Amino acid sequence: xxxxxxxxxxxxxxxxxxxxxxxxxxxxxxxxxxxxxxxxxxxxxxxxxxxxxxxxxxxxxxxxxxxxxxxxxxxxxxxxxxxxxxxxxxxxxxxxxxxxxxxxxxxxxxxxxxxxxxxxxxxxxxxxxxxxxxxxxxxxxxxxxxxxxxxxxxxxxxxxxxxxxxxxxxxxxxxxxxxxxxxxxxxxxxxxxxxxxxxxxxxxxxxxxxxxxxxxxxxxxxxxxxxxxxxxxxxxxxxxxxxxxxxxxxxxxxxxxxxxxxxxxxxxxxxxxxxxxxxxxxxxxxxxxxxxxxxx
Amino acid sequence: xxxxxxxxxxxxxxxxxxxxxxxxxxxxxxxxxxxxxxxxxxxxxxxxxxxxxxxxxxxxxxxxxxxxxxxxxxxxxxxxxxxxxxxxxxxxxxxxxxxxxxxxxxxxxxxxxxxxxxxxxxxxxxxxxxxxxxxxxxxxxxxxxxxxxxxxxxxxxxxxxxxxxxxxxxxxxxxxxxxxxxxxxxxxxxxxxxxxxxxxxxxxxxxxxxxxxxxxxxxxxxxxxxxxxxxxxxxxxxxxxxx
Numbered sequence: 001x002x003x004x005x006x007x008x009x010x011x012x013x014x015x016x017x018x019x020x021x022x023x024x025x026x027x028x029x030x031x032x033x034x035x036x037x038x039x040x041x042x043x044x045x046x047x048x049x050x051x052x053x054x055x056x057x058x059x060x061x062x063x064x065x066x067x068x069x070x071x072x073x074x075x076x077x078x079x080x081x082x083x084x085x086x087x088x089x090x091x092x093x094x095x096x097x098x099x100x101x102x103x104x105x106x107x108x109x110x111x112x113x114x115x116x117x118x119x120x121x122x123x124x125x126x127x128x129x130x131x132x133x134x135x136x137x138x139x140x141x142x143x144x145x146x147x148x149x150x151x152x153x154x155x156x157x158x159x160x161x162x163x164x165x166x167x168x169x170x171x172x173x174x175x176x177x178x179x180x181x182x183x184x185x186x187x188x189x190x191x192x193x194x195x196x197x198x199x200x201x202x203x204x205x206x207x208x209x210x211x212x213x214x215x216x217x218x219x220x221x222x223x224x225x226x227x228x229x230x231x232x233x234x235x236x237x238x239x240x241x242x243x244x245x246x247x248x249x250x251x252x253x254x255x256x257x258x259x260x261x262x263x264x265x266x267x268x269x270x271x272x273x274x275x276x277x278x279x280x281x282x283x284x285x286x287x288x289x290x291x292x293x294x295x296x
Numbered sequence: 297x298x299x300x301x302x303x304x305x306x307x308x309x310x311x312x313x314x315x316x317x318x319x320x321x322x323x324x325x326x327x328x329x330x331x332x333x334x335x336x337x338x339x340x341x342x343x344x345x346x347x348x349x350x351x352x353x354x355x356x357x358x359x360x361x362x363x364x365x366x367x368x369x370x371x372x373x374x375x376x377x378x379x380x381x382x383x384x385x386x387x388x389x390x391x392x393x394x395x396x397x398x399x400x401x402x403x404x405x406x407x408x409x410x411x412x413x414x415x416x417x418x419x420x421x422x423x424x425x426x427x428x429x430x431x432x433x434x435x436x437x438x439x440x441x442x443x444x445x446x447x448x449x450x451x452x453x454x455x456x457x458x459x460x461x462x463x464x465x466x467x468x469x470x471x472x473x474x475x476x477x478x479x480x481x482x483x484x485x486x487x488x489x490x491x492x493x494x495x496x497x498x499x500x501x502x503x504x505x506x507x508x509x510x511x512x513x514x515x516x517x518x519x520x521x522x523x524x525x526x527x528x529x530x531x532x533x534x535x536x537x538x539x
Binding site: 007010013021028029032041042048049051056059068077092093096098100162165185189194 | 331332367370373374383384405407428429434436439443447467472476478482485486488490492
């Protein structure tokens, strides 16, 4: 589910890049908290492990095999922030070295898989990891992480105006469900095997509610589910929906910003104006990132 | 293996290889944005940008056929969506998807195959990417080969002991066996990371990678930057004006 460049419309990839940059800055900062050097090789090698884990096939039916995706497993062993960092590094290497996923779409892929996917995968474990339903929580985490990533990707494609007949949509939703269940089963079995080898590998979820984490995880799940429902009602992309409901006409009079329609109106019309607005937006995001990433 | 070939290509000595990674990154980003935001005259624009990439690949003395084939790894994924678009009665969008994703992949491939990855990641530090993340990515790339080889050994050993994917009998047991293998791989990777850390401490690791060469802008880099930024932008303006 790595989205290549050229699939997402400019507002979609640009806003997701803008969202991904501070999100990655934040998880890096949390992962570095109580920083000791040993984390750098650990996270790097565990990233390589997730790559290599794809070579080990799991029989999932007659003649077919699945493999680990890894977001939930990493979150339960390294902690959610470190898992987000590892998954982001994996996506960056995949985009650069393996041409798996685009560079402009990297923000979208990072949000889908490294941030929301990992958070959604950790949520059940965080909530029920200490109770009797621990195994079910791990299973649900694995399944949720894949389901959320896939649904987010699907919603982004639909919003970008990639057309999909209803039949194709149903088939792909079915495939997502199957691969989510497979990931849940793999994550649960591997976690069991890990605990048998060395119980220390598996992190116990922190006692007490970390409300921010729960809220972020819940938001991830709701966003993915809501995104698909919303996007699938807009077969020609979001603009069509806006036109039908008349939102666009009202929104334009309501919100008259200097960058409406992603154009800097004072630069004239056409794509140089769009590019200008994009650059200003980029500078703003850059400023936010510098603020977040500043050494304490 | 795919990345081994890329690694060999990236250690060439052409004029393109010698350019500062930062100017190459900026040029590729401009190229990608120009391509991604285009909506008109896509056939002409695609042809023009493809020619630019071909010239760059030729100047970098990369094997042309190999590079074109390698960028084709995006095509299976793209083909599915292009086909779906055609079925939905919008073949133009399908063609645009295929063209844009292929050219973008080719541009990134050119960047990666003319810049060794450690240098490239140092270049990305300039864009404000967190250093911690880049260090993790660099370790990931370094140990990708090592851990993958370990996984391959384990797989070969399992096959030698008669592990198969086919048949329905004992499916549950085989699933558990695969999970066990993965857990062992996890434990080995974890232990290896600890050993790497000790080795780093023994060599006086200061908390960041010390670069052996400093990056400097030369006149060629500035010229390349101007050329790399202006070419796609000018081409697009010309094509959209003339059409």
